[in-house]
Amino acid sequence: MKIQTKIRAVVASFALITVLFSSVSAEAISPRAAAPVKEKLLWSQNFSGKAGSRVDSKVWSYDIGNGMGWGNLEQEYYTNKSSNISMDGKGRLVIKAIKLNSDDPKDQYITYWCGDCVYSSAKIVTRDKLGFKYGSISARIQNPEGVGMWPAFWMLGVPRNSCDGWPSCGEIDIVEARGSQPYHSVSTLHGPNYSGGSGLTHYYFSGNDPLTAGFHVYRVDWLPNSIKFYVDDNLVGGETKSSISPNDWVFNAEFYLIMNLATGGNFDGGALDDTIQKAEMKIDWIKYSTFKGKGTLVKH
Numbered sequence: 151m152k153i154q155t156k157i158r159a160v161v162a163s164f165a166l167i168t169v170l171f172s173s174v175s176a177e178a179i180s181p182r183a184a185a186p187v188k189e190k191l192l193w194s195q196n197f198s199g200k201a202g203s204r205v206d207s208k209v210w211s212y213d214i215g216n217g218m219g220w221g222n223l224e225q226e227y228y229t230n231k232s233s234n235i236s237m238d239g240k241g242r243l244v245i246k247a248i249k250l251n252s253d254d255p256k257d258q259y260i261t262y263w264c265g266d267c268v269y270s271s272a273k274i275v276t277r278d279k280l281g282f283k284y285g286s287i288s289a290r291i292q293n294p295e296g297v298g299m300w301p302a303f304w305m306l307g308v309p310r311n312s313c314d315g316w317p318s319c320g321e322i323d324i325v326e327a328r329g330s331q332p333y334h335s336v337s338t339l340h341g342p343n344y345s346g347g348s349g350l351t352h353y354y355f356s357g358n359d360p361l362t363a364g365f366h367v368y369r370v371d372w373l374p375n376s377i378k379f380y381v382d383d384n385l386v387g388g389e390t391k392s393s394i395s396p397n398d399w400v401f402n403a404e405f406y407l408i409m410n411l412a413t414g415g416n417f418d419g420g421a422l423d424d425t426i427q428k429a430e431m432k433i434d435w436i437k438y439s440t441f442k443g444k445g446t447l448v449k450h
Contacts, residue, residue, distance in 0.1 A: 187443040192285065195436040201239030202232050209280055213273040213410075216264040224300070225414035225422060226271040227260045235272035238432075245411040245431040247271040247299065249424070268424050273410030278450050281308060281404040282438060285445025287324065288369035289409075289436045294429035295362045298422030299329035300412040301431040303368055305405040313400060317345035320400035322377065325368035328418040329429075332360035335368070337379035337386050341400045350394065352379055352387030365434055371441050374402050404448055409433065 195209070212230035226247060228234075235245050247269040252261040260267055282305070293301050304326070307319030321340035328334065333356045338349040356366075369380040378388030391399040411431040414422040439445065 189440045191439045192447045193438040197237045197243040199237040203237040210274040222415040224412045225268040227267040228273045243433040245272045247429045249427045269413045271411045276407045281448030283404045283446040286371050286441040290434035292365045292432040293327045293362045296426040296429045297330045299429045302326045308404045324370045332362045343397045354381045354386045
C-alpha cells in the first residue's frame with residue numbers, strides 16, 4: 151500500500167510539472183494579443199452657431215454656379231446666400247433647395263443666365279483648406295424629401311503627379327440619395343474605368359422608415375488598399391485594391407470633403423417634382439478620427 155501511495159504521489163507531481171511547463175511554453179510561443187488601438191479624434195464640425203450663421207471660412211469654400219456645368223444635367227444654381235445654406239440655431243447646418251421665381255427680382259439674374267435652373271441651392275468644399283488621408287469619416291444627416299432631390303456627402307481626390315482630375319484622382323461617395331427612392335442610400339467609388347454609371351456602387355435599404363424621416367449616421371472607414379461604407383453602423387459594402395483589379399486603386403492619397411444638395415440630373419434619371427417649393431438637407435455634425443491607427447488631417 152505504501153509503495154502504491156508513493157507511486158501515485160510521483161505521478162501527480164509529474165502531471166503538475168507537465169501542466170506548468172505547458173502553460174509557460176504556450177505563453178512563450180503565443181504572446182498575448184496586442185491591446186486594441188485607441189483611436190483619436192482628428193477633426194470635427196458642430197454647427198452650434200446662431201440662426202443664419204455661415205460655415206467656417208477657414209474650413210469651407212462655396213462652389214457657385216450652374217449645376218448643368220457639373221456634367222450631370224443638374225437643374226440647380228449654387229449660391230453662397232444664407233437663405234440657401236446656414237445654421238438653424240438648433241445645432242444643425244441646413245442646405246436648402248429653393249424654387250426659383252423668374253418674376254422675383256432677386257432670382258432674375260439666375261433665371262436669366264441659367265435657363266434650365268429650377269432651384270437655387272448650395273455646395274461647400276474643403277478644397278485647398280483641409281485634406282484627409284485614411285481614417286474614419288462620418289456625418290449625421292437627414293435627407294430631404296422630394297422626387298429629384300439629390301443630397302450628397304462625398305470626397306474628391308486632390309490632383310497629383312499620378313492624376314490630373316476626375317475620375318483619375320478618384321471619388322469617394324460616402325452617401326448619395328435619390329429623392330424618388332427615400333428608403334435607399336448609395337455609396338460609390340469612382341476611378342479610371344469605373345466612373346459615372348460604371349462606378350462601384352453599394353446600396354443600403356432602411357427598412358420600414360424612409361431615410362428622410364430622421365437623422366442617420368453615414369460613415370466610411372478608409373485604410374490603405376481598403377474602403378468600407380456604413381449606415382448607422384450597418385455595413386453597406388466596400389472594395390479593396392484586389393477586388394477592383396485590374397483597374398487602378400487611386401485612393402491611397404489625399405482627398406477633400408464636399409457637401410451639397412443638387413436637384414434633377416442624371417442620378418435620379420432626370421426626375422424632378424418642380425412643385426416642391428423648398429427642400430432641406432440637415433447636417434448635425436461631421437467627425438474625422440483615426441481608424442486602426444491610420445488617419446492624417448492635412449491643413450493647407
